[in-house]
Amino acid sequence: MNPNNIPQFLAQKKQQHLYRSTRLAESAQQPLMQIDGQSFLTFCSNDYLGLANHPAVVKAFVDAASHVGVGSGAAHLINGHSIYHQQLEEELATFTGRQRALLFSTGYMANLGVVNALVQRGDKIYADRLNHASLVDAALLARAKLSRYPHNDLVDLQQKLGKQQSGDKLILCDGVFSMDGDVAPVTQMAKLAKQHQAWFMVDDAHGLGVLGKRGAGLLEEQGLSQDDVPVLMGTLGKAVGTAGAFIAGSEDLIEYLKQTARTWIYTTAMPAAIAAATSASLKLIEKETWRREKLQALIQQFRSGAEQLGLQLMPSYTAIQPILLGDNATAVQASKTLQQQGILVTAIRPPTVPEGTARLRVTFSASHTEADVNRLLDALAKL
Numbered sequence: 001m002n003p004n005n006i007p008q009f010l011a012q013k014k015q016q017h018l019y020r021s022t023r024l025a026e027s028a029q030q031p032l033m034q035i036d037g038q039s040f041l042t043f044c045s046n047d048y049l050g051l052a053n054h055p056a057v058v059k060a061f062v063d064a065a066s067h068v069g070v071g072s073g074a075a076h077l078i079n080g081h082s083i084y085h086q087q088l089e090e091e092l093a094t095f096t097g098r099q100r101a102l103l104f105s106t107g108y109m110a111n112l113g114v115v116n117a118l119v120q121r122g123d124k125i126y127a128d129r130l131n132h133a134s135l136v137d138a139a140l141l142a143r144a145k146l147s148r149y150p151h152n153d154l155v156d157l158q159q160k161l162g163k164q165q166s167g168d169k170l171i172l173c174d175g176v177f178s179m180d181g182d183v184a185p186v187t188q189m190a191k192l193a194k195q196h197q198a199w200f201m202v203d204d205a206h207g208l209g210v211l212g213k214r215g216a217g218l219l220e221e222q223g224l225s226q227d228d229v230p231v232l233m234g235t236l237g238k239a240v241g242t243a244g245a246f247i248a249g250s251e252d253l254i255e256y257l258k259q260t261a262r263t264w265i266y267t268t269a270m271p272a273a274i275a276a277a278t279s280a281s282l283k284l285i286e287k288e289t290w291r292r293e294k295l296q297a298l299i300q301q302f303r304s305g306a307e308q309l310g311l312q313l314m315p316s317y318t319a320i321q322p323i324l325l326g327d328n329a330t331a332v333q334a335s336k337t338l339q340q341q342g343i344l345v346t347a348i349r350p351p352t353v354p355e356g357t358a359r360l361r362v363t364f365s366a367s368h369t370e371a372d373v374n375r376l377l378d379a380l381a382k383l
């Protein structure tokens with residue numbers, strides 16, 4: 001970008017309703033928030049279980065910080081790997097039914113690191129067209145051949161896999177699609193991966209905590225083992241309510257990543273207090289099944305109410321319930337109208353979603369109440 005062209009670039013983004021800017025949150029992550037000096041009922045957080053500000057999670061964080069300080073000081077391979085990191089990795093492995101788990105500082109970094117460790121130039125990646133940006137970037141960075149199949153299209157995926165080719169193969173998808181809320185047909189995909197001797201990696205950023213009896217995510221819900229899905233990625237900044245991410249898989253896979261995943265090797269370990277807070281959060285996720293049950297009840301309430309209003313929903317049973325609006329200006333205007341009524345739902349536009357599919361991305365949390373959902377529906381009725 002030529003510096004002289006930046007003003008024009010910015011003006012154009014504004015004109016196209018594609019200009020992005022931050023809001024200033026002045027309170028903790030919870031349904032009722034003070035934002036930009038105004039009070040909002042929010043439906044846009046990924047804190048699906050209401051744990052980001054849970055007293056037990058905060059306490060674990062504070063207690064650990066008072067023990068071991070804030071900064072971890074070094075990468076995991078130097079001397080930054082604390083007892084809290086170790087304990088959390090063991091708990092995550094047990095929780096997800098895998099042999100081992102490895103912590104990363106963010107989900108974005110986990111995806112970059114793992115994909116680049118598993119495939120290189122000459123290998124092939126099969127990726128859903130609606131995959132999260134971090135998976136797309138991971139694939140581009142790996143310089144493997146990238147083959148993108150239409151969303152959840154198993155026939156196309158199978159055809160692509162069947163084409164004669166050398167090198168290693170990796171099938172890559174979101175478990176729950178972050179902007180649509182629907183899930184990948186992971187059971188059939190696991191079969192295809194085995195038939196074609198391909199790696200299969202699922203990014204369960206939005207399934208972890210929300211799906212499965214114990215909250216271990218889409219793979220628990222579908223009963224898929226480490227043998228079925230050898231590479232599981234989960235993030236900790238969404239339903240888990242803390243920060244960071246992990247890869248869970250076999251002993252061999254994790255030891256291999258420790259030798260090769262550059263976004264794990266060459267970065268400072270996440271603060272140990274975050275790991276301690278995450279351990280506290282995992283306990284709540286497993287024990288407090290009411291959070292998932294309540295979330296499901298709110299989702300059902302919303303879907304039946306929105307259908308009565310004639311809104312265009314998407315086939316989702318997860319906490320992500322987008323309302324499809326189409327063009328960018330309509331989505332931005334709808335979000336503004338809701339804001340005037342004290343409700344915050346963000347408009348999602350291209351390039352985050354395909355052209356012509358701008359939408360309101362409504363998300364729910366176990367901390368919402370039935371009355372909150374009714375308030376949202378009333379506001380939507382006025383659009």
Ligand SMILES: *Cc1c(COP(=O)(O)O)cnc(C)c1O
Pocket residue numbers: 105106107108109111132134174178203205206235236237244245
């Ligand atoms: C949020 C998200 C990520 C990135 O995780 P961070 O920890 O926020 O970096 C990766 N994949 C998917 C599907 C996501 O929704």
